[in-house]
Amino acid sequence: MKARLKFTKAGDCRWLSHLDLTRALNRACRRAGLPVKYSEGFSPHPRLALSPALPVGVGSLAEYADLLLEEEMDTQALKELLNSVTPKGMEILGAASMPTGIPALSAAVIYADYRLEIFKEVSPEAVSGALTDLSGLTESEIKDTKEDDFKVGKGSVLKLSAPDRHVELEYRMPIGRRLNQMVADLRESLGLPGETIIVDRTAQWVLLNGRLVDPLSA
Amino acid sequence: MAVLSLDFEEELLRILPNVRKPARYSGGEWNQVVKSSSLIKTVLAFPDVYEVGMSNIGLQILYEIINRNPDYTCERAFAPWPDMEAELRKNHLSLFSLENKRPLKDFDVIGFSLQYELNFSNVLNMIDLSGLALISEERAEDDPLIIAGGPTVFNPEPMADFIDAFIVGEGEEVIVEVLAAVAAAKDLKIGRRALLRELSRIEGVYIPCLYDRRAGYPLRDAEGEPVRIKKRLIKDFDRLAPPRSPVMPYLETIHDRCVIEVMRGCTRGCRFCQAGIVYRPTRERPVEAIAAAAARQIDDTGYDELSLSSLSTSDHSEIVKLLEATTSISASPGWRVSLPSLRTDMFSVDLASSLSGMKKTGLTFAPEAGTARLRRVINKGLTEEDIIGTALKAFEGGWQRIKLYFMIGLPTETDEDVVAIAALVEKILAEVEDCLGRKSAKRIKITVSVSSFIPKSHSPFQWARALTPAQIRDRQRLLRDHLSSRRTELKWHDAGSSHIEAALARGGREMGPVIARAFELGARFDGWSDSFDYDLWLDAFRQAGVDIATVANDARDVDAALPWDHIDSGVTKRWLTAEYRAALDGVETSDCRQGTCSQCGVCRGDIRLVFQSGVVGDESAS
Numbered sequence: 083m084k085a086r087l088k089f090t091k092a093g094d095c096r097w098l099s100h101l102d103l104t105r106a107l108n109r110a111c112r113r114a115g116l117p118v119k120y121s122e123g124f125s126p127h128p129r130l131a132l133s134p135a136l137p138v139g140v141g142s143l144a145e146y147a148d149l150l151l152e153e154e155m156d157t158q159a160l161k162e163l164l165n166s167v168t169p170k171g172m173e174i175l176g177a178a179s180m181p182t183g184i185p186a187l188s189a190a191v192i193y194a195d196y197r198l199e200i201f202k203e204v205s206p207e208a209v210s211g212a213l214t215d216l217s218g219l220t221e222s223e224i225k226d227t228k229e230d231d232f233k234v235g236k237g238s239v240l241k242l243s244a245p246d247r248h249v250e251l252e253y254r255m256p257i258g259r260r261l262n263q264m265v266a267d268l269r270e271s272l273g274l275p276g277e278t279i280i281v282d283r284t285a286q287w288v289l290l291n292g293r294l295v296d297p298l299s300a
Numbered sequence: 301m302a303v304l305s306l307d308f309e310e311e312l313l314r315i316l317p318n319v320r321k322p323a324r325y326s327g328g329e330w331n332q333v334v335k336s337s338s339l340i341k342t343v344l345a346f347p348d349v350y351e352v353g354m355s356n357i358g359l360q361i362l363y364e365i366i367n368r369n370p371d372y373t374c375e376r377a378f379a380p381w382p383d384m385e386a387e388l389r390k391n392h393l394s395l396f397s398l399e400n401k402r403p404l405k406d407f408d409v410i411g412f413s414l415q416y417e418l419n420f421s422n423v424l425n426m427i428d429l430s431g432l433a434l435i436s437e438e439r440a441e442d443d444p445l446i447i448a449g450g451p452t453v454f455n456p457e458p459m460a461d462f463i464d465a466f467i468v469g470e471g472e473e474v475i476v477e478v479l480a481a482v483a484a485a486k487d488l489k490i491g492r493r494a495l496l497r498e499l500s501r502i503e504g505v506y507i508p509c510l511y512d513r514r515a516g517y518p519l520r521d522a523e524g525e526p527v528r529i530k531k532r533l534i535k536d537f538d539r540l541a542p543p544r545s546p547v548m549p550y551l552e553t554i555h556d557r558c559v560i561e562v563m564r565g566c567t568r569g570c571r572f573c574q575a576g577i578v579y580r581p582t583r584e585r586p587v588e589a590i591a592a593a594a595a596r597q598i599d600d601t602g603y604d605e606l607s608l609s610s611l612s613t614s615d616h617s618e619i620v621k622l623l624e625a626t627t628s629i630s631a632s633p634g635w636r637v638s639l640p641s642l643r644t645d646m647f648s649v650d651l652a653s654s655l656s657g658m659k660k661t662g663l664t665f666a667p668e669a670g671t672a673r674l675r676r677v678i679n680k681g682l683t684e685e686d687i688i689g690t691a692l693k694a695f696e697g698g699w700q701r702i703k704l705y706f707m708i709g710l711p712t713e714t715d716e717d718v719v720a721i722a723a724l725v726e727k728i729l730a731e732v733e734d735c736l737g738r739k740s741a742k743r744i745k746i747t748v749s750v751s752s753f754i755p756k757s758h759s760p761f762q763w764a765r766a767l768t769p770a771q772i773r774d775r776q777r778l779l780r781d782h783l784s785s786r787r788t789e790l791k792w793h794d795a796g797s798s799h800i801e802a803a804l805a806r807g808g809r810e811m812g813p814v815i816a817r818a819f820e821l822g823a824r825f826d827g828w829s830d831s832f833d834y835d836l837w838l839d840a841f842r843q844a845g846v847d848i849a850t851v852a853n854d855a856r857d858v859d860a861a862l863p864w865d866h867i868d869s870g871v872t873k874r875w876l877t878a879e880y881r882a883a884l885d886g887v888e889t890s891d892c893r894q895g896t897c898s899q900c901g902v903c904r905g906d907i908r909l910v911f912q913s914g915v916v917g918d919e920s921a922s
Binding site for chain 2 (some may be wrong): 096098099106108109111112113126134168170280
């Protein structure tokens with residue numbers, strides 16, 4: 083059975099690298115006693131594959147992992163069992179059974195949404211302006227982007243607001259574009275070399291019948 | 301400089317992106333124990349980086365024992381890497397624990413694990429980063445109690461200026477007694493000095509400030525009697541359960557696997573080895589207990605590898621049964637059992653062969669000396685046939701790499717002994733070629749790892765001198781010149797680093813100001829070759845007015861008082877002296893398991909050897 087999990091990388095887990103995260107999930111699966119399929123050959127390893135890597139320091143509300151199991155399992159039971167053995171920052175939000183032969187997550191995910199919190203008094207207009215320069219899209223093209231629209235070019239703003247003297251940006255980017263580079267470019271444009279910018283991934287998207295859907299529904 | 305807010309978590313969000321491997325400081329791991337409040341707060345402070353400290357089994361053992369008590373909390377802190385230290389100092393932040401991000405000053409007890417002399421500068425750094433005075437006697441009434449344990453506390457004087465209480469020996473029982481005293485003192489409000497006096501009544505606890513340490517050695521009490529601190533020992537180690545739920549690091553650590561001690565102590569009596577003395581007598585754990593503990597740990601961690609740890613695991617009297625029991629614990633295809641410390645004999649190669657996955661890594665053996673003569677001096681008892689036969693068996697068995705550990709600078713060593721190391725290795729390679737054929741022999745590689753002998757307290761060689769760095773380098777060069785085969789790789793330890801280690805291991809109270817000066821000059825992570833700065837340490841010695849050559853490189857008279865005479869390892873000085881003399885005469889002493897007791901003195905009263913397959917040794921030893 084191919085089980086696809088959706089899980090968080092939150093709290094202290096924000097500081098994990100992709101390898102650390104994979105290892106942590108792997109061990110949680112073993113603690114849960116899941117009948118994970120192993121690869122053949124000299125050095126057997128568990129058949130577990132994660133969605134595209136996040137850098138150290140970026141948290142997430144929407145990470146995914148495909149798990150190959152030797153036997154069928156009820157997905158709700160799977161979710162509850164895993165949640166009983168995952169560390170605090172890694173919560174399994176959902177589990178779904180996938181048909182075999184669907185593309186791997188690393189290939190299937192095309193876009194990801196991120197939330198950036200910029201802890202500095204910058205105007206939303208300045209942020210929008212900097213993003214225009216960085217995205218290659220015109221301002222009106224940015225404003226017209228709808229949530230399920232996949233014509234995002236280099237990236238598009240989903241939401242921009244300034245509650246409580248800091249700026250919150252929700253931004254969609256193609257998965258191939260390097261997040262760290264985008265954040266670094268944004269810092270430079272806005273002149274914020276040392277300020278805290280907290281970044282979290284909020285969603286990942288795969289393409290199904292011409293529409294963007296959550297990988298669990300693929 | 302304005303800070304975001306006083307909330308520590310927010311500070312971390314700001315500074316952690318600026319450091320390498322921020323997960324070293326963030327905690328949150330599976331099996332961590334977080335308690336919001338408790339009567340007595342303790343923090344285990346490991347003076348090395350997270351990845352090294354988390355591999356220390358003592359840390360996991362004490363963490364679990366202390367946290368088991370609902371009234372106590374035990375958290376962890378590790379030496380901050382220089383980039384993190386810079387962030388902490390720049391932002392005026394204290395060193396903090398991982399579990400609750402609590403500044404170390406807010407704890408009742410800070411416990412340092414002193415595994416290794418080259419970590420001492422990190423200890424001072426961690427004390428300083430906690431906002432505490434370095435010198436024990438300068439600390440405030442309400443400051444946390446700073447305690448220390450681990451093998452180096454068998455020579456506590458170098459660190460005695462900075463530590464309030466040393467715990468000598470095995471910590472499982474004594475830590476509970478110490479914390480009970482701390483709790484009682486807090487409850488009754490008896491004050492710091494009175495608490496220290498209470499603690500000094502506990503066996504195994506050494507409180508430096510209660511004695512006049514300015515007089516000569518041996519240390520004497522107020523009545524003029526020599527002080528004797530008896531080490532603590534778990535007599536019933538065979539009945540003590542290993543940790544159930546070790547904290548699972550997120551980061552990759554040195555030993556990323558279940559580690560279970562299969563026994564404590566060692567019967568071999570290699571004369572350079574301090575651990576073999578201070579952990580006497582040998583006490584083996586039963587096979588069933590080890591297997592059950594491993595099964596529990598796998599359930600609670602998700603590790604898929606088990607390391608059977610001890611000073612000489614293939615010596616366990618039921619090793620074959622142990623391997624059978626542990627290899628079958630888990631049905632997972634990835635399950636592996638590993639044997640870290642192998643005896644140099646063919647039996648050990650057989651054992652290793654029975655474990656799947658062992659062939660992927662190399663096999664490591666420790667002949668230690670190149671000639672039979674020198675091996676007799678150190679009581680290693682290996683013949684050339686043993687060594688060559690073992691290596692050959694390993695290569696015939698499918699291994700392509702083996703590692704051989706040797707030491708240079710051993711007492712009575714000559715150039716001939718050093719050259720003999722190369723000759724021995726060449727002989728192994730020649731035999732391999734004869735037996736396996738030239739083609740197969742081409743794939744073989746032997747790594748020769750040469751460390752420098754450091755004379756350690758409480759070993760039979762405690763009176764011996766360490767070679768000077770120049771002498772060490774001469775012998776390293778000699779070996780390098782003679783070891784020419786392309787199928788060997790030679791690794792050696794930096795002579796400067798060994799020199800400082802020797803001084804810290806053999807020194808007495810005069811070392812306190814040296815260590816303090818080195819810390820002030822910026823010494824950190826001295827055990828790491830990239831961070832170690834020999835010249836900095838030489839400056840520290842000069843500025844403190846201590847001659848390093850006297851401390852490290854002068855032999856000592858067997859009748860002279862030693863800086864560690866007040867610490868009692870259970871083994872008599874008479875026996876150690878006899879062993880030293882036997883060494884110089886090239887006479888061997890038999891292993892405790894071989895039926896003749898050499899009367900080292902440690903087995904007395906109800907302290908005895910514990911072997912699982914019936915008692916092999918002489919029971920009348922006393």
